[in-house]
Amino acid sequence: MTSAIVIAAAALGGLAVPGVAQADPSPCFQGMYATREGALVVMNVYVRPKVTVHVRDEKTGLRVATVGTFKDLPRDPSGDMYATDVVSDPLKLPELGIYRLEVDTESGTTVCGKFDYRLRSETTRPTAGKVSLDNLKTTVSADLTGFDPRTQKSSPLAHTKVVLTGEGFPREATTDAQGRLSVPHTFRGTESSTYVRIEVTATPQVDDVVTDIRVGTVRQKGEIVLDPASQRFRATYGELRTLTGRAVRIAADGTRKPVPEGTRLSADLTGAPLTKADGRFERQVRIQGPGAYTGWDIGRATPWLEAAGSSAQVELVSVTAFGNVQATLDSARRVTLTGDLILKPAVANKPVVVEAQYSADGKTNWTTRKTFTTTFGAGAVKQTLPGEADGYWRLRYAGESLIQGSVTPPFRLTRTATVFGGFNAAPEPVRKGQTFTIKGTLRHGTPAKPYAGQTVLFYFQPAGSQEYVYQGNAKTAADGTFVRAFKADRTGTWIARYRDADGKHLNAESRRDELTVNP
Numbered sequence: 313m314t315s316a317i318v319i320a321a322a323a324l325g326g327l328a329v330p331g332v333a334q335a336d337p338s339p340c341f342q343g344m345y346a347t348r349e350g351a352l353v354v355m356n357v358y359v360r361p362k363v364t365v366h367v368r369d370e371k372t373g374l375r376v377a378t379v380g381t382f383k384d385l386p387r388d389p390s391g392d393m394y395a396t397d398v399v400s401d402p403l404k405l406p407e408l409g410i411y412r413l414e415v416d417t418e419s420g421t422t423v424c425g426k427f428d429y430r431l432r433s434e435t436t437r438p439t440a441g442k443v444s445l446d447n448l449k450t451t452v453s454a455d456l457t458g459f460d461p462r463t464q465k466s467s468p469l470a471h472t473k474v475v476l477t478g479e480g481f482p483r484e485a486t487t488d489a490q491g492r493l494s495v496p497h498t499f500r501g502t503e504s505s506t507y508v509r510i511e512v513t514a515t516p517q518v519d520d521v522v523t524d525i526r527v528g529t530v531r532q533k534g535e536i537v538l539d540p541a542s543q544r545f546r547a548t549y550g551e552l553r554t555l556t557g558r559a560v561r562i563a564a565d566g567t568r569k570p571v572p573e574g575t576r577l578s579a580d581l582t583g584a585p586l587t588k589a590d591g592r593f594e595r596q597v598r599i600q601g602p603g604a605y606t607g608w609d610i611g612r613a614t615p616w617l618e619a620a621g622s623s624a625q626v627e628l629v630s631v632t633a634f635g636n637v638q639a640t641l642d643s644a645r646r647v648t649l650t651g652d653l654i655l656k657p658a659v660a661n662k663p664v665v666v667e668a669q670y671s672a673d674g675k676t677n678w679t680t681r682k683t684f685t686t687t688f689g690a691g692a693v694k695q696t697l698p699g700e701a702d703g704y705w706r707l708r709y710a711g712e713s714l715i716q717g718s719v720t721p722p723f724r725l726t727r728t729a730t731v732f733g734g735f736n737a738a739p740e741p742v743r744k745g746q747t748f749t750i751k752g753t754l755r756h757g758t759p760a761k762p763y764a765g766q767t768v769l770f771y772f773q774p775a776g777s778q779e780y781v782y783q784g785n786a787k788t789a790a791d792g793t794f795v796r797a798f799k800a801d802r803t804g805t806w807i808a809r810y811r812d813a814d815g816k817h818l819n820a821e822s823r824r825d826e827l828t829v830n831p
Contacts, residue, residue: 339363339415340424348432350402350461352379352413357398367403367427368412376411377403402461405429408517431458433469433512433521440508444530445572445616446564448499452476452508452525456491458518468492469512478508499527501572506615533562534571534617536606538624546627547599548716549656552581555595555606555624559587561617571617576609578621584609601657602628631656632688632709632718639705641725643812643819647699649707655688655715662688667708668695674704674722701758701818702726730756730763730810732822741828742800752808752822753792762792766810770796774804800829 342356344365352365367377382398405411411427438454456469468491475483476495480503485495499506506527514520538557547553559575560568570591576584580595587593597604607621608614637651649668668682682697693707704722711717735752742748750770756763766788771780786796794808808822 339417339422344413344424344427346428346461347399347402348459348461349464350405350429352382352400352403352427353385354382354398357382357396363415365424366414366416367405368414369407370410370412375414376405379403402464403427403429404462408460408462410516428519429461430514430516431460431469431518433458433519434466435510435512435521435523438510438523438525440525440527442528442530443499443506444564445501445532445561448501449496450499450527451494451496452510452527453492453494454510454523454525456487456493456512469518472518473513475511475513476508477511479503479505481508500574501616502574502576503615504576504610529615531613531616531618532564534608534620535560535562535568536577536620536622538606538622542624543622544625544627546629548629549600549631551599553597553599553604555597555604557593557606557622558591559593559620560591575614575617578605578607578609578611599626599628602626628657628714630659630715632711632716634693634707634709634718634720636690637693637707637720637723639723639725641699641727643727643815643817645699645701645727645818646696647705647725648696649693649705650691650695651693651707651720652690653686653688653692653707653709653718654690659688664688664709666693667710668697669706669708670700671704671706671722672702674724678706678708680708699725701729727812728756728817729758729760730754730817730820731760732808732810732820733760735808735822735825737806737825737827741830744800744802744829744831746800747797748800748827749795749797750806750808750825751793751795754788754794754810754820755792756817762788762790764788764790764792766813768794768796769809769811770798771807771809772804773807774802777804780807800827803827803829 341354344352344354347353364378364380366375368375379400382400385397385399387396408430411429413424413427415422415424434457436455440452441450443450456472457466458469459466469487470489470491472487474485474493476485480500481497485493487493506529508525508527510523512521536557536559538555542555542557559571561571563569571587573587573589575587577593577595580597582596585593585595595606603626604624605621613619633654635652635654640648663685665683665685667680669678670681671678682695684695686692704724706720706722708719709717733753733755737748737750739748754763754766754768755761767785769785770783772783773780784796786794788794805824805826807824810820812819
């Protein structure tokens with residue numbers, strides 16, 4: 313039997329089983345508190361406890377009551393399914409106040425919390441007359457009583473300080489001799505809420521109580537009318553724009569009147585703009601779509617006004633921008649341009665024509681070297697085209713209807729030019745097997761000067777062939793000259809080539825020199 317109980321308790325995650333004696337986890341169990349009537353509750357007791365609780369007056373230090381008899385308290389369905397609370401009969405203590413609860417144990421006395429034996433503040437009949445923008449005055453009233461656990465009776469809380477909180481509300485008031493609270497109040501008509509909280513502040517003899525009341529309102533129809541210049545206009549995406557207009561309400565007599573000064577409108581770049589005394593307003597907005605809506609601050613009906621709004625119709629001009637643009641010039645005199653062309657607001661897969669342009673000085677005479685079609689989006693631009701030894705390059709999108717164009721800053725791309733001079737194979741003609749010599753000069757820069765210490769590559773194209781075959785190389789001397797001897801084999805064409813060796817020069821190729829080889 314014992315084993316079965318242990319197993320059952322383990323299966324329930326350590327929860328105690330009703331009806332089975334358990335060791336008390338604490339002499340205070342899971343807490344103690346006082347009811348409205350002044351009875352003592354011991355929380356989450358699985359069996360009726362054999363415990364004696366003492367009530368001590370903290371001012372005098374004397375024990376004024378001892379509680380040892382409890383009965384079951386109806387279980388809270390939302391609480392622990394296995395737990396039960398137990399309750400004593402109401403205590404009869406000599407004075408109102410807060411007492412200390414103690415339990416004696418073998419190791420000494422354990423303090424188990426406080427026993428609140430004060431008057432129980434209660435608010436009844438909280439009322440307030442409805443208000444509207446035609447009549448903003450009302451009176452918040454309520455009856456305040458205190459239940460005395462000594463007599464089990466309620467009586468008015470006379471001349472009791474009460475705090476009222478709410479948007480624009482006075483903070484303090486006092487009940488009359490009959491415990492009646494009556495506070496006149498005039499709303500502004502711009503409040504976002506008409507809830508009022510009535511709070512009795514706790515004292516050594518009276519506990520606190522909080523009561524919320526919503527003052528009813530009669531909403532009126534409202535109109536937000538934009539000025540003609542703000543109703544329809546053309547604007548560029550991201551442009552700052554000032555919208556102006558007037559907000560009015562339809563009074564009970566059917567007339568149109570300005571909404572109260574300070575009525576909050578839809579938030580803009582400066583916050584929530586407020587109407588003026590005549591209902592006029594200004595809103596600073598950033599245009600990001602084909603419309604710009606103006607309504608009340610919270611975007612729906614206020615306590616005072618039904619939902620209203622007005623939308624500006626915007627002919628939206630999209631904007632474009634190049635980003636992450638990179639430009640390179642390789643040794644073969646090829647320019648490669650890459651980057652993004654972004655459209656806001658974005659349009660998926662829209663084809664667009666872009667120009668790659670060149671200028672010698674980066675300021676004037678921009679000429680289009682290549683036109684290509686791409687799409688808007690990240691990584692959309694990637695083009696390679698013939699370049700120059702020095703100059704400036706940029707990308708340009710000319711724009712189209714309702715889309716602004718854009719152009720990148722100029723990128724200067726430069727490499728040092730190289731050139732062959734005086735390239736010649738001799739003697740000519742030459743007999744097969746005879747030695748001949750190729751001579752020439754390699755220069756670089758502007759103006760050109762000898763390019764010493766560089767490797768020159770030699771290639772031969774046999775007559776009737778379309779391919780050049782590598783034959784060897786030579787180094788340039790201090791004056792840029794080079795020379796290399798070969799044995800004649802057959803008729804064909806010779807050339808010399810220079811390939812960039814430092815990442816700063818352009819490749820170069822000599823003129824073609826045909827050498828006739830006789831048998």
